[in-house]
Amino acid sequence: MSKFNNNKIIPRYSVIAIVMSLIALAVLGKTIYTMTAKRSYWMEVASLQKKDSVKVKPTRGNILSCDGQLMASSLPEFKVYMDFNALKEAGNDTAFVDSIAYISKGLNNIFPEKSASEFKKHLMEGFHKMSKHWPIWDERIDYNTFKEIQSLPIFHLSKFKSGFHWDEFNARRRPFGSLAQRTVGDMFGAKDTARCGLELSYDSILRGTDGIIHRRKVRNKFLNITDTPPIDGADIVTTIDVSMQDLAERALIDELKEVNGNVGVAIVMEVATGDVKAIVNMDKCEDGEYREVKNHAVSDLLEPGSVFKTASIMTILDDGLVDTTYTVETGGGVWNMYGRDMKDHNWRRGGYGTLTLPWTLKYSSNVGVSRIIDLHYHKNPEKFVEGIYRLGLATDFHIPIAGYSPAKIRMPHKNSHGQYDNWNATALPWMSIGYETQVPPISTLTFYNAIANGGKMMKPRFVKQIIKNGEVVYNNPPQVIKEHIAKESTIKEITRILTEVVSEGLGKKAGSDKFLVAGKTGTAQMSKGALGYKAGGTNYLLSFAGFFPADKPRYSCIVCIQKTGLPASGGGMSGVVFHHIAEGIMAQDLKLNVQDARDKESILIPSAKTGNLLATDYVLNMLGFNVINGWGGAYPFGNPIWGTINQDGNKLIFKEEKINRVNLVPDVKGMGARDAVYLLEKHGIKTIVVGRGRVIEQSIAPNDKVQKGMKCTLRLG
Template structure:
């Protein structure tokens, strides 16, 4: 009995000892895993279990008014290899068996590296047992990525083949730098958002919403479970017209190069809607070329010069102090204004003498405009300022762009308003107006006095459907009376046809507008510190009788001579003529005259088909008399046209004699002749003008007949 108890105790002791050893081993192994192998198992865990993984949405597109893609998010990839996963899956030998094929394929896709280079590179990663080995140093496109995925081993999933990728969303602009500052820029890491332009203004709409996923093991397989799907961004449809933007950019840059200019702006706006069809902002870079660096049309605060004279004269016209034939004695072109000399551009030639208001704007007389404003508003400058504000020329437009500026028109109660301020303000100095505000003012003149807000975006869309449209906003329903409007529009038309703005005109249509030439202030240093630089401009609209588009061209040049009409007006003319040719189709009714022939040239042949078309087009003809009861059987005939109608006449066909197919189209002629058993050869296009076998001759089946078409 005692022996049995000892035996049992020995066994229990052995079992306890073994369990203790196992416990110690478990603790040691756990400690080893926790400390020595911690990173390895953490990496393994990350491969198989991922919680709350953010899924980035696709950023929406920016689309032009004419439906062209201007900015889009396209995926780019960096490609990697996990050689440890490859070996654990037992596919290392598969890689070595297909290595030559893989390297040749990589070379075909990326010709900048040889197959031998790829081979050495891959073998280095295999020897290093790398888990995240970069196969190619550059980001690759989606198309290149799909080609790489077709290669052996790389076409396996990443846990069997080791091939994996890191995706980046890259913002691309198919038209390059065209309208670059209007569209805006993204940070290199697109997830950080936009810097400026439409990209920033509409970032919340374009960005979309992040999604969330996690990895979960289901039936021995790890699946990506979507907790919250990503919502892709909406598309922004702009008002920009790619053709007009291209026209304006080329015309402006050509002139900037000719003048060696510092910078230039050209903006085209649709009169009735305020849609900005082109917005060009060019600045000279260190390499001598011109690039879109900042949205100067909305951010540049500069003295506008003589283009502002239109507003000054309108205030006086509206207050009924003057009429277009009001005469001012400008003398010899120099006048003392409160201790400072006001000069006309031609003072050295003796000035203009006595001229009326219309002529004052035609020749852009500084003396004439400043004399009028100083005479009628000198004792009450606030009334003049109120007149400007009444026309909303200074009203903030809140266009939504970063760095957007608003006009600065000072009043008599402000600190720097002196005796000379009013006369110099009247000719465009001592006021600061961004180019787009000045354009908006002239656009209101063209739009029958209705000032609308410039618009850069017309709609928001998703999956091809419009979600929201942006209507035209009215800033001021009437900037002036109809009388003032009629008077100033007549004057602005004469400024181009008879005045200094002739270079802005066109032989094809009438243009209205005003030139501007201003010395650029250097702040406290004055206007002539370091040499005189100029801002030359032209602002106007076309065609004068029924304005469709308004446009401003503003160029900063570092030297003289300066001429708003010649240097900026000529750019306006080129832009206007090219837009007119491409986009302003004329109504046919306006082209009619007593000699017009409005009946189409109709080919002979199956007049039953011709009759159907003529009836559908409402063309005056005798088509109603042509029977359509037997549409499967052609009704052959001839068609003659007069200035007033098309006459269709059936022709009897003799089955034994060769028909006359002159005047027919190729289809009808071939159909008819082949029904006679003839072989037909064609030469040329158009309608049949001659046939090699004479009409009326006896037909012999199998003969070849040649038809000449013109």
């Protein structure tokens, strides 16, 4: 007999089963209710606890000069805010109100443009509104400024206790300012997208790949969980030489100011490789200052004028139709060609009379060159244009800069009746002297560079390598476009003629007494489209293209200046810029050992300027002087260490001094121009230097508050 009483147990199990079934039905009903009626509410709650597929921006790659100096780099910038709701929930709202005077004063020290009372009023407005995202400062700030704000009362607490929070941005900065700005390129800051130059052309390489994270709230804290890590962008190494770029820019701007030019272009190219070492594009802005606005060097399709005559003479020499002894009659400087007068620049003074072929280039005779070409190609202009094409002037170089356009040189074309439909009798003579064609400065320079390179035409190169994590992932070697643009004899003859253009002809101002220069001047009226050449004030394109040293060419260079009205001279204006660039580059290439400056007979201790002690220490040690508290000359290129130098007998004693805060004007008295300008501009102060030597006076007193747009004049003596 079973010890269990079924009559008692079964009813109990039935009750339990019914209760469990009811609970299950209740759970199921609640689940359905949650999934339907309360779905939107719980989805909103869930969104507060997690966030899926959040993109993480990678760090954009750097753009480097040919020797590894930063020309464009990504640096963090911040926009700072207050969450007053979080501040109140953390119980720190009273402390904030008590500290508001200190906070406002601290913000005023960091941002002198706004008074402490204005900061206090602004912050209290957000406090009363209990804003969750109240801007402390409307503009982006750099990392150092961000850390200064973060050190203020209340703000130094965690974001959950203080309400102080921020948005971080990858800001693009150019340590060398506007140098090669249009070539290096710009970014649309707010959109973080490239807008021009190498930044745009190599955007996919520089940008990298976005990462993906999701966020989860764990124990009242949000954690970022990485799904796919971001891949940072690669660095690109350009061919730009910063010192040459700076030299070319200063030389061009000085001349533009002197002649009141509208636009200026200067390009320096390395002969053997085609590397673009410097490229300057200057426009005169409404305020009278010159800035880089457009990359004229690669995009301006203009009639090149007399620099094109070199190609015309090369074509006829290469075709063997004449030699350098050929003579041509230019008359009194005016020659009627098919009903239209061709004039030389000295036609009012009686012209040049009879000229040999080389002298047509030396004197840049329009009549001489056009008559030589017309006499030999008039019945077959296609042959002349084919010769120009053979020289590479019409080649598309596929330059990786937005706005680039290859040269446009018209090829004669006959219709079905054997008549020219895009050509007339005057086209050939005017094309031969640089009209009827459109050639950007980069194409003209590449042609002259090929002459300097013995006839080998190199593709203009702007980027040498792509580097990722310190390793070269792509090499872009020099590329030969044409092995020979002309016969070797033609190259030798034209090189000799171009050298004589500078030594004996109109290009004398481009020359140097230290080395040989070869090149050609150009002065052309600029067409105004349908209005022609003479509507209103006449605009001129003044050019000089050439290479140096002419006997062993290392660099080629072209300088173009656009200006309105006379005087206008390619040799006298653009040639002067070429001269300064060439002599500056050759001077920089003189690598002298500082130890050669030692004077063993001297017992004098040299005077040393206040400023960067590391650089001074290096020079003094190389000269053999005893330096106390120095570094043995081991760190000439480290981060600057500022201080003063005192003399004690035959010893020099270094004393380090900390530079005052970034919001106060530094004391630069006693420093050289280089250190003084570096220090002031690092504080955001624009500098004007007058005189030479060391700083004896600065127009803004030391320890004054730095204000936006400040300018300080330094007097040296």
